[in-house]
Amino acid sequence: MLLIPGLILxxxxxxxxxxxxVVVSLYTTAPSSTGYLxxxxxxxxxxxxxxxxxxxxxFNTFSLAFIAAITCxxxxxxxxxxxxxxxxxxxxxxxxxxxxxxxxxxxxSIRTVxxxxxxxxxxxxxxxxxxxxxxxxxxxxxxxxxxxLYIIWLQTYVVFMEFPIYLAMNRIxxxxxxxxxxxxxxxxxxxxxxxxxxxxxxxxxxxIFVFVSTLGDFIxxxxxxxxxxxxxxxxxxxxxxxLWPYASVLSTMLLIIxxxxxxxAFKVVNIKKLFYE
Amino acid sequence: xxxxxxGIRVYVAALILLVYSPIxxxxxxxxxxxxxxxxxxxxxxxxxxxxxxxxxxxxxxISAFYDWKFWIAFRNTVYVAVTAxxxxxxxxxxxxxxxxxxxxxxxxxxxxILLGFVLPGVALGLGNNILFRMMNWEFTWWTAAIxxxxxxxxxxxxxxxxxxxxDLVLYERAASVLRASPWVVxxxxxxPLIRWEVVAAGVFGFVLAWGELIRxxxxxxxxxxxxxxxxxxxxxxxxxxxWYAVGAIVTGISIVALIILGWVLSRGxx
Numbered sequence: 001m002l003l004i005p006g007l008i009l010x011x012x013x014x015x016x017x018x019x020x021x022v023v024v025s026l027y028t029t030a031p032s033s034t035g036y037l038x039x040x041x042x043x044x045x046x047x048x049x050x051x052x053x054x055x056x057x058x059f060n061t062f063s064l065a066f067i068a069a070i071t072c073x074x075x076x077x078x079x080x081x082x083x084x085x086x087x088x089x090x091x092x093x094x095x096x097x098x099x100x101x102x103x104x105x106x107x108x109s110i111r112t113v114x115x116x117x118x119x120x121x122x123x124x125x126x127x128x129x130x131x132x133x134x135x136x137x138x139x140x141x142x143x144x145x146x147x148x149l150y151i152i153w154l155q156t157y158v159v160f161m162e163f164p165i166y167l168a169m170n171r172i173x174x175x176x177x178x179x180x181x182x183x184x185x186x187x188x189x190x191x192x193x194x195x196x197x198x199x200x201x202x203x204x205x206x207x208i209f210v211f212v213s214t215l216g217d218f219i220x221x222x223x224x225x226x227x228x229x230x231x232x233x234x235x236x237x238x239x240x241x242x243l244w245p246y247a248s249v250l251s252t253m254l255l256i257i258x259x260x261x262x263x264x265a266f267k268v269v270n271i272k273k274l275f276y277e
Numbered sequence: 278x279x280x281x282x283x284g285i286r287v288y289v290a291a292l293i294l295l296v297y298s299p300i301x302x303x304x305x306x307x308x309x310x311x312x313x314x315x316x317x318x319x320x321x322x323x324x325x326x327x328x329x330x331x332x333x334x335x336x337x338x339i340s341a342f343y344d345w346k347f348w349i350a351f352r353n354t355v356y357v358a359v360t361a362x363x364x365x366x367x368x369x370x371x372x373x374x375x376x377x378x379x380x381x382x383x384x385x386x387x388x389x390i391l392l393g394f395v396l397p398g399v400a401l402g403l404g405n406n407i408l409f410r411m412m413n414w415e416f417t418w419w420t421a422a423i424x425x426x427x428x429x430x431x432x433x434x435x436x437x438x439x440x441x442x443x444d445l446v447l448y449e450r451a452a453s454v455l456r457a458s459p460w461v462v463x464x465x466x467x468x469p470l471i472r473w474e475v476v477a478a479g480v481f482g483f484v485l486a487w488g489e490l491i492r493x494x495x496x497x498x499x500x501x502x503x504x505x506x507x508x509x510x511x512x513x514x515x516x517x518x519x520w521y522a523v524g525a526i527v528t529g530i531s532i533v534a535l536i537i538l539g540w541v542l543s544r545g546x547x
Contacts, residue, residue: 115299
């Protein structure tokens, strides 16, 4: 009984659309009112696997997402560590967490244009560097490169990394750390052997969260990556041109690869331990 | 303080600074006299907020208060966010009530719900677009609200599950042993103990729906909600401080919602 609303939502608006999308990816493209005819064909998949663009798309998409996840880990892990072991007051902790959720909640379109003011030609970084006399001409490469993308994604998604790690660290028994310190373990070994290894489920969950979020984000790379083609952007472009079957093929492939990666990750680390039990 | 302590504090402060830099710079530049997004600023003005338009400007030069298209998008966004908040709150609470027991099929169910968050947004947007056109369902603001709910429910659920009181089940059992009906148990025992988590789930639904674009862009066009309105306009119009003024207004409202969330979370702390 209690499950009915949740199941309706998940089945009709989550499973069903994806199933239909997979079906449409096998349909024939045709100039009909829907853009396709219900005649099954594997031509779209053949086109996908033989296209020279495919390997570039896959490499770009997954390397960007992977590096974004690593970046978020490098910044998110110390943040979670600080929150767990350095802040004593619970109220203060909640305020810091809330403060960190803010970046995720600025409107999407607004966040993307706000970066012009920081990294753009007349942005605050170029302005400061020029007034300090460090550079003569504004740097163009600040905006529109892969590095720009990593910075923007770090700002957007670091909370996805930080929050699960924080949850995992909260379950570490503080006595373990005191014991290690009493036994004169070097500080780095305490961090690695106890904090890092025991928060591994959180790290894995955070990694997956950032990874799939950046996989599904086609707007930010399109705007700021300086012409780097990604799967997500191709999907939106084919969809905008009413080539639904091919857009569905790309989307299905993205989905399959994401699911495989998640399956492997969740096999290695029991992520649900983080949330219940 | 040891040097290591100072180091980690500086690191965290730098990260928070990075996270806030777009908001701060955006608010500052929304008062720029010049129509360009660049430093140094020429002077301060509020005209991007309340300048009276002559009626012949492009969207990028109409001040935020007088841009009626923005306010239509704003109204739609409020509808979407409030609907998503209510749906998220109901679904999260009902699912969490079931998932905290060791029932058969708990794990598949948990993963099913989690999929709404971990599947790439672009795939969900495309799939729902195809579904809606196939069924001849109209794309309205409630379409976006439902997509945002799919996205927000896992967040709310994770939050609620992580904060459940381990003794809650014992209190409930005590009440039902004393012959309280399930509804009375929920109303008198369970709900008072989790009410702040319930509210937090609703606030999550609200804030996630408030600025979502990836999924929404597949099911809403043109003026639609604030995020689709801005991205549609900026595809053809230059970026001027007007958009930063719009951004400042929208961000201000998100921050108020977040302060409420922070307050709610600290209220529920045990």
